[in-house]
Amino acid sequence: MNNRLIIFDLDGTLLNTLGDLATACNYMLSQRGLPSHTYEEYCSFVGNGIRRLVERALPEELLSEEYVKAARKDFMEYYIDHIDCKTQPYEGIPQLVASLQASGCKLAVVSNKFQAGTEKLIGKFFPQVEWVEVCGNREGVPLKPETDLIDIVLQKADVALDRCIMVGDSAVDVETAHNAGIHSIGVTWGFRSRKELEDAGAEHIVTTVDELRELLFS
Numbered sequence: 001m002n003n004r005l006i007i008f009d010l011d012g013t014l015l016n017t018l019g020d021l022a023t024a025c026n027y028m029l030s031q032r033g034l035p036s037h038t039y040e041e042y043c044s045f046v047g048n049g050i051r052r053l054v055e056r057a058l059p060e061e062l063l064s065e066e067y068v069k070a071a072r073k074d075f076m077e078y079y080i081d082h083i084d085c086k087t088q089p090y091e092g093i094p095q096l097v098a099s100l101q102a103s104g105c106k107l108a109v110v111s112n113k114f115q116a117g118t119e120k121l122i123g124k125f126f127p128q129v130e131w132v133e134v135c136g137n138r139e140g141v142p143l144k145p146e147t148d149l150i151d152i153v154l155q156k157a158d159v160a161l162d163r164c165i166m167v168g169d170s171a172v173d174v175e176t177a178h179n180a181g182i183h184s185i186g187v188t189w190g191f192r193s194r195k196e197l198e199d200a201g202a203e204h205i206v207t208t209v210d211e212l213r214e215l216l217f218s
Contacts, residue, residue: 012190
């Protein structure tokens with residue numbers, strides 16, 4: 001296993017972050033006298049970074065550059081202080097990550113969440129894991145499905161492409177893997193549907209952490 005690299009998405013894959021994201025976004029909307037959204041709606045809003053989340057939550061007539069920028073600022077001020085109030089790892093994920101590390105696998109995180117938030121959550125919930133790299137949204141670096149963040153990890157890990165696997169819950173993660181020339185596994189316990197993963201062309205789709213474990217150790 002020591003010549004394999006497993007790259008995990010964060011939101012919807014390692015951690016259920018939807019509660020804190022939805023609460024922060026609804027807080028931002030309430031401050032502006034705008035209607036809130038349900039958790040189910042937020043499942044389709046997340047996955048492409050905070051700016052896109054804010055844009056999707058706002059009414060279309062308010063999507064000016066100035067308004068979105070101000071709304072994003074208010075969201076971030078609230079969210080960074082409440083980022084881990086409701087967030088938790090999915091059941092079985094900490095044990096899986098620990099067993100992968102013990103087996104000699106190289107591990108990384110590549111997320112479209114902003115870098116500081118990604119690091120804060122990984123540091124809290126996976127403090128014992130030695131990650132090759134924890135990559136979030138960085139200034140000047142394109143988000144997934146562009147491969148720039150993956151490339152940062154691959155350069156550090158020094159593992160052949162056919163020994164690298166991207167694990168994520170959305171089409172964005174599957175498309176990122178395809179673009180980078182690495183394998184893909186879609187998980188259905190996150191924020192997006194199985195159909196989305198199928199339509200994106202995921203090589204494998206798993207419905208439980210036990211299934212993921214079996215596949216990764218095969």
